[in-house]
Amino acid sequence: MKIKKGVSLIDQHDKNFMYGGKFGGNFIPETLKKPIDDLTKLFSKLRREKKFLNERDYHFQTYVGAPTPFIKLENLTDRLGGAQIYAKVVSEANGGAHKIYNATVHCLIAKRAGKKFIVGDTGAGYAGKMLSMAAKKFGLKCKIFMGAKDIKRQRPNVEAMKKNGAEVVPVTTGSQTLVDAVSECMRYWVSNCDLVHNCIGSTVGPNIFIKICAWSTAQISRELMIQVKDEFGKIPKKLKLINCVGGGSSAAGFWNEFMNTNAEFIGVEAGGPKNSKLHAAPLTNGSKIGILHGAAQYVIQDKEGQIGSTESISAGLDYPGISPLHCFLKDAKRARYTSASDEDALKAYELVSKLENISPSLEPSHAFAEAIRLAPKLKSSEVIIVNSCGDSLKDKDIIKQRLGSYIR
Amino acid sequence: MKSRIALAFDKCKKEKRPALITYTVAGDNSKSNSLKILNKISQHADILELGFPHNTPIADGGQIQGSSYRALKKGIKLKDVFQIVKKFKKINPNKPIILMGYFNLIYQCGENNFLKNCKDSGVDGLIIVDLPYPENKLFAKKCKKKFISFIQLLAPTTTKNRMRQIIRDSHDMVYYISMLSTTGGKLKVSSKKIIKNYNNIKKINNKINLVIGFGITDKNIRSLKSANGLVVGSLLCKIITNSIQKRQNPVTNLNKMLYKLKKEIS
Numbered sequence: 001m002k003i004k005k006g007v008s009l010i011d012q013h014d015k016n017f018m019y020g021g022k023f024g025g026n027f028i029p030e031t032l033k034k035p036i037d038d039l040t041k042l043f044s045k046l047r048r049e050k051k052f053l054n055e056r057d058y059h060f061q062t063y064v065g066a067p068t069p070f071i072k073l074e075n076l077t078d079r080l081g082g083a084q085i086y087a088k089v090v091s092e093a094n095g096g097a098h099k100i101y102n103a104t105v106h107c108l109i110a111k112r113a114g115k116k117f118i119v120g121d122t123g124a125g126y127a128g129k130m131l132s133m134a135a136k137k138f139g140l141k142c143k144i145f146m147g148a149k150d151i152k153r154q155r156p157n158v159e160a161m162k163k164n165g166a167e168v169v170p171v172t173t174g175s176q177t178l179v180d181a182v183s184e185c186m187r188y189w190v191s192n193c194d195l196v197h198n199c200i201g202s203t204v205g206p207n208i209f210i211k212i213c214a215w216s217t218a219q220i221s222r223e224l225m226i227q228v229k230d231e232f233g234k235i236p237k238k239l240k241l242i243n244c245v246g247g248g249s250s251a252a253g254f255w256n257e258f259m260n261t262n263a264e265f266i267g268v269e270a271g272g273p274k275n276s277k278l279h280a281a282p283l284t285n286g287s288k289i290g291i292l293h294g295a296a297q298y299v300i301q302d303k304e305g306q307i308g309s310t311e312s313i314s315a316g317l318d319y320p321g322i323s324p325l326h327c328f329l330k331d332a333k334r335a336r337y338t339s340a341s342d343e344d345a346l347k348a349y350e351l352v353s354k355l356e357n358i359s360p361s362l363e364p365s366h367a368f369a370e371a372i373r374l375a376p377k378l379k380s381s382e383v384i385i386v387n388s389c390g391d392s393l394k395d396k397d398i399i400k401q402r403l404g405s406y407i408r
Numbered sequence: 409m410k411s412r413i414a415l416a417f418d419k420c421k422k423e424k425r426p427a428l429i430t431y432t433v434a435g436d437n438s439k440s441n442s443l444k445i446l447n448k449i450s451q452h453a454d455i456l457e458l459g460f461p462h463n464t465p466i467a468d469g470g471q472i473q474g475s476s477y478r479a480l481k482k483g484i485k486l487k488d489v490f491q492i493v494k495k496f497k498k499i500n501p502n503k504p505i506i507l508m509g510y511f512n513l514i515y516q517c518g519e520n521n522f523l524k525n526c527k528d529s530g531v532d533g534l535i536i537v538d539l540p541y542p543e544n545k546l547f548a549k550k551c552k553k554k555f556i557s558f559i560q561l562l563a564p565t566t567t568k569n570r571m572r573q574i575i576r577d578s579h580d581m582v583y584y585i586s587m588l589s590t591t592g593g594k595l596k597v598s599s600k601k602i603i604k605n606y607n608n609i610k611k612i613n614n615k616i617n618l619v620i621g622f623g624i625t626d627k628n629i630r631s632l633k634s635a636n637g638l639v640v641g642s643l644l645c646k647i648i649t650n651s652i653q654k655r656q657n658p659v660t661n662l663n664k665m666l667y668k669l670k671k672e673i674s
Binding site: 174292307 | 512537540561
């Protein structure tokens with residue numbers, strides 16, 4: 001399996017929309033074939049249209065806030081005594097996470113498609129919060145599907161969604177987490193695809209949603225490329241870009257522009273509680289390929305093909321599958337994947353929040369855990385950049401409960 | 409040689425009525441009850457659809473999700489599904505059985521292995537909810553080689569051109585989804601409109617056996633009886649749910665409903 005040069009990652013699929021012949025595709029009910037075809041055609045037109053690109057850039061600039069800061073974590077670097085550690089502080093984007101890029105683009109597309117109603121799924125609540133924000137801004141009615149368990153553990157984001165006028169629909173089937181929210185949202189779309197635009201919150205699902213999402217989050221690496229060249233004069237010879245992966249949307253965006261450079265990509269999955277067999281790390285733990293939410297991917301499942309349970313302290317990473325793009329990057333050996341446990345992530349959150357002016361949410365704390373593990377082993381000429389793609393505020397309750405106190 | 413599915417339609421046409429097609433989930437509410445249900449309702453039904461449950465169904469409504477959940481909780485596995493079919497076929501060798509489900513289970517089982525099991529147990533046809541045309545072409549061919557009908561689906565969103573292609577590549581039976589909905593939604597389109605769409609599809613090829621499903625109940629089945637076949641699924645799953653709640657025998661209650669449905673369309 002190989003990555004083609006000169007073709008953007010999202011376009012490296014065959015005529016059946018499969019990456020590397022094995023991942024992705026459109027395993028969907030017949031009812032969705034036409035809406036997905038229509039959306040595919042519309043997006044392929046829009047991404048080549050000057051006016052649309054200008055619109056996107058304008059909103060990224062004035063609404064999302066571009067560029068998000070790129071900072072050196074001096075204290076963390078000093079403490080660990082190894083590689084130079086930097087952070088791309090994507091959590092400074094409007095709303096506090098990278099999910100705003102995908103949400104904004106989807107609202108722009110929905111407007112072009114003449115839809116007045118947008119629906120989406122959410123795990124950590126960020127995708128939902130951002131979609132509700134963007135929907136409000138662009139005058140669209142909004143409904144968010146969220147697992148009942150996640151509604152309980154990500155209260156601040158739920159409140160934000162409601163404040164933005166979105167209807168939050170609790171999903172009480174299955175594990176009551178992200179996987180069930182995505183299923184329920186797809187079912188809702190099957191029933192209402194004539195009037196409703198669907199925004200899948202990550203680089204998962206039928207091919208077109210993977211494309212739109214990764215195309216949107218690519219803004220992160222477009223900014224970063226300029227910032228890195230400003231800081232170092234060129235791309236450092238030994239550069240590691242570390243990102244957490246749940247569905248994989250922030251990592252896909254964080255790495256995109258660096259695809260044809262020497263930068264090393266490290267994806268960090270949710271390893272779950274230290275003493276639990278459950279996890280949300282299909283790539284690290286060698287899960288088999290299966291079909292989930294319309295796409296072939298490595299997915300946690302049993303022998304029969306029933307989707308398996310996951311466990312992670314981080315709602316945003318608590319998903320049994322992983323973007324087909326990351327399956328492709330793994331098998332093409334362009335990126336490598338590892339996992340961090342709940343405990344590692346909590347420690348990383350604590351250390352970074354204590355030493356630095358940023359406070360990563362539990363999702364990027366998984367990436368910081370890996371950076372903290374690696375940095376002391378590396379030379380000071382080496383550079384690590386972590387995508388700090390979410391803010392800890394939403395995890396206040398969980399952190400307080402686990403660590404006794406919350407610092408930010 | 410004509411397939412059992414085609415023969416079932418021939419018989420119904422002779423009797424000037426649509427084929428009555430049922431859907432129940434294998435293993436709901438137990439392996440043995442599931443077999444009893446099939447044996448009983450086959451007295452009234454012409455074709456039996458049997459769902460092999462998946463825990464992440466993206467196109468099923470609440471009733472079928474509930475049935476699937478019950479079956480999975482009881483530990484139903486694919487091998488049990490095939491056992492149920494085999495045992496059923498021993499008693500009812502000529503009654504067509506169609507397995508219906510999601511592709512991941514076939515993918516994990518292996519396409520060839522799955523089809524071999526279908527053949528060995530006597531499965532007549534397959535409906536795979538998330539394997540649309542043209543992605544299903546290769547698999548559909550494999551089915552045909554084993555004399556198993558691969559049943560294609562058409563939806564209200566399917567374009568005319570696409571319908572032509574799908575019908576050209578279909579075997580024995582084509583399934584028209586009545587409305588934009590997951591299974592078991594409330595019928596939100598008038599029967600008249602559904603029949604109009606149905607007739608338009610028949611105009612493409614009058615010879616296909618075209619059945620209508622999704623949202624069909626004892627209340628509306630009569631108004632759709634000009635179709636070649638009508639599928640009732642969620643209603644039956646709901647009867648099982650209600651029977652369990654009221655501590656009644658689901659087999660008896662289902663049999664009553666089937667008798668009523670058959671009467672409505674005869």
